[in-house]
Amino acid sequence: MKTIYLYTLLLTAGLIVLESCKDDEDNTDQEPQPMEVQVNLVPTYDGESFEFNKPFTTQEGYTIEFTRLNVILSELEHEGKTLTRSGVYKYEEHPKRIWRGEGSFQDFPSLTANVGVPASRNHEDPSAWEDDDPLHILNTDDMHWGWNTGYIFLIIEGKADTTANQTGENLMNFFYHTGTDELLKTVSLENLNWKSESNTLYSADLTVDMYKVFDGDTVDVDIKEERASHTMPSQVELSDKILSNFASALKVKQ
Amino acid sequence: MNLKFYVYFVVIFLLSSACRKDQISRSVTPYQPDVPEHFPNMPVPADNPMTKEGVELGRQLFYDERLSRDNTISCASCHEQKYSFSDKEKFSLGVDGQIGSRNSMALINLAWQEDFFWDGRDESLEEQILEPVVTPHEMDQSWPTTLNKLSADVDYRNQFFNVFGVEEFDSTHVSKAIAQFLRTLISGKSKYDVMYKYQNSLPLTPEEQVIYEQITTEEWAGMDVFFSLSGGDCLHCHDGALAHVNMFANNGLDATFEDAGRMLVTGNPADKGKFKVPTLRNIEHTAPYMHDGRFETLDDVVDHYSFGLVESPTIDPMMEFAHQGGVQLDFQERELLKTFLKTFTDEQFLNNPDFQDPEVN
Numbered sequence: 001m002k003t004i005y006l007y008t009l010l011l012t013a014g015l016i017v018l019e020s021c022k023d024d025e026d027n028t029d030q031e032p033q034p035m036e037v038q039v040n041l042v043p044t045y046d047g048e049s050f051e052f053n054k055p056f057t058t059q060e061g062y063t064i065e066f067t068r069l070n071v072i073l074s075e076l077e078h079e080g081k082t083l084t085r086s087g088v089y090k091y092e093e094h095p096k097r098i099w100r101g102e103g104s105f106q107d108f109p110s111l112t113a114n115v116g117v118p119a120s121r122n123h124e125d126p127s128a129w130e131d132d133d134p135l136h137i138l139n140t141d142d143m144h145w146g147w148n149t150g151y152i153f154l155i156i157e158g159k160a161d162t163t164a165n166q167t168g169e170n171l172m173n174f175f176y177h178t179g180t181d182e183l184l185k186t187v188s189l190e191n192l193n194w195k196s197e198s199n200t201l202y203s204a205d206l207t208v209d210m211y212k213v214f215d216g217d218t219v220d221v222d223i224k225e226e227r228a229s230h231t232m233p234s235q236v237e238l239s240d241k242i243l244s245n246f247a248s249a250l251k252v253k254q
Numbered sequence: 255m256n257l258k259f260y261v262y263f264v265v266i267f268l269l270s271s272a273c274r275k276d277q278i279s280r281s282v283t284p285y286q287p288d289v290p291e292h293f294p295n296m297p298v299p300a301d302n303p304m305t306k307e308g309v310e311l312g313r314q315l316f317y318d319e320r321l322s323r324d325n326t327i328s329c330a331s332c333h334e335q336k337y338s339f340s341d342k343e344k345f346s347l348g349v350d351g352q353i354g355s356r357n358s359m360a361l362i363n364l365a366w367q368e369d370f371f372w373d374g375r376d377e378s379l380e381e382q383i384l385e386p387v388v389t390p391h392e393m394d395q396s397w398p399t400t401l402n403k404l405s406a407d408v409d410y411r412n413q414f415f416n417v418f419g420v421e422e423f424d425s426t427h428v429s430k431a432i433a434q435f436l437r438t439l440i441s442g443k444s445k446y447d448v449m450y451k452y453q454n455s456l457p458l459t460p461e462e463q464v465i466y467e468q469i470t471t472e473e474w475a476g477m478d479v480f481f482s483l484s485g486g487d488c489l490h491c492h493d494g495a496l497a498h499v500n501m502f503a504n505n506g507l508d509a510t511f512e513d514a515g516r517m518l519v520t521g522n523p524a525d526k527g528k529f530k531v532p533t534l535r536n537i538e539h540t541a542p543y544m545h546d547g548r549f550e551t552l553d554d555v556v557d558h559y560s561f562g563l564v565e566s567p568t569i570d571p572m573m574e575f576a577h578q579g580g581v582q583l584d585f586q587e588r589e590l591l592k593t594f595l596k597t598f599t600d601e602q603f604l605n606n607p608d609f610q611d612p613e614v615n
Contacts, residue, residue, distance in 0.1 A: 068571075173574070
């Protein structure tokens with residue numbers, strides 16, 4: 001009897017040892033990974049690959065280089081389903097990604113989206129969003145003017161030589177900081193080309209031809225005369241052209 | 255009898271060896287940083303959660319001169335609280351009077367910053383802290399020597415064990431502890447903060463209401479100059495609750511560059527002459543100014559942006575009046591702007607006993 005008792009004690013102690021170190025064991029009953037989607041933006045310039053500080057040529061024959069390209073997209077939706085409320089693209093930080101998160105690509109064969117932030121959310125406390133919300137101030141950083149004016153929807157900065165002789169020595173800065181509620185643009189992105197990146201991740205590429213931001217389908221931007229906008233009252237027209245042309249140039253990449 | 259003895263021996267051995275880590279007695283208390291309501295949440299790295307004991311250990315290390323080769327220099331030597339954790343030197347003095355090449359940066363609200371040093375060569379506080387100890391013109395001491403010196407102190411050994419659960423601590427534990435302390439250096443109780451909250455209709459506390467009533471007409475007018483695109487045009491780099499954005503900029507100091515700044519890190523000529531945009535908090539107490547400490551007074555700084563901008567290929571597009579030398583503020587506007595800049599002063603920060611040398615406090 002005593003022997004049985006002792007062996008039982010030994011077995012119990014062994015079980016305690018095994019159980020107490022459970023966190024070091026492999027967990028074979030893993031939760032299934034959630035499906036994720038990623039929406040990308042691939043800028044181009046008149047058919048050329050896009051890079052910062054790479055010289056391109058405008059329709060007028062001017063040399064143009066880009067040093068900054070940031071844009072906020074919001075309300076990415078399809079037939080009442082929301083993929084994400086917002087995504088922030090910053091070429092400098094991530095040359096492709098607008099947004100990545102949980103979702104099923106099959107629910108979003110096409111998308112509608114805003115270039116910018118709708119008025120209903122444009123004037124909220126930028127510090128109060130969830131930390132991982134793209135609109136949180138630490139994620140948008142300087143893409144926020146203030147509570148009254150809200151977010152900067154689209155930032156394009158660079159340099160252009162608009163002189164006649166085009167020696168390459170006369171590159172002068174240009175910048176467009178565009179936003180305000182009235183200039184929100186809506187785009188329709190049909191037939192997204194979802195590609196499998198892994199068992200749980202699908203991605204779709206959008207593209208924007210930066211050439212067409214200046215040589216628009218309906219309006220042109222004269223970079224020689226229209227070099228700067230903070231979307232002040234006297235600059236709203238220029239910001240509107242920039243945002244309209246950008247929205248028109250934003251397409252699904254096939 | 256033999257069997258009984260054997261079984262008892264095995265049982266005791268197994269139980270005593272079962273997951274030893276759980277049997278270590280440590281006592282740490284989570285630290286809740288005093289983050290102002292109008293600030294974003296504080297980002298804290300998952301591998302370095304803040305504890306009261308970790309913060310206190312970091313504070314002791316921050317003021318410990320044994321981190322330097324000749325035991326004369328601590329972090330606080332170049333980052334004094336009364337100067338908002340910067341110093342008054344153009345270039346700080348290291349061991350043996352060696353001189354660096356960049357101005358000591360103020361240590362304020364570092365938890366919300368993404369890049370460290372004027373050129374942003376480190377992307378975390380924990381990384382940043384490792385550098386000055388071994389840098390010849392700063393503390394000039396290898397980490398093995400530093401660790402030997404600190405390990406000789408039984409109190410440190412006990413504290414590192416308590417905070418991090420390590421019997422032999424290394425440089426990463428030292429940097430983590432100091433980082434925990436540095437994250438507590440929060441400034442959000444200046445007049446500017448009250449002005450920011452008032453302008454954005456955020457409720458003021460009774461204490462803030464008292465401050466609000468002390469804000470002068472000149473300070474409000476200076477704020478207008480600061481944020482006006484046709485005035486000081488300062489908002490592009492110094493905006494929001496934190497009054498700071500994470501970016502590098504060439505702010506028109508030079509046409510050619512002795513110090514290439516950010517380009518030294520990225521290798522990209524487009525970054526030549528760009529430096530981290532510093533916070534303006536407590537700017538009244540952080541002279542001299544700029545990465546090379548070239549400006550001794552706030553007047554010098556305001557004059558630079560008014561008339562002294564120099565164009566160069568990488569000048570920031572937001573320096574849009576550089577072609578005319580600056581924003582051309584008149585005397586009254588410059589005085590108002592200077593008055594506003596002093597609203598960034600946070601006396602509670604400058605005198606907070608929790609930030610002081612524990613040997614003194």
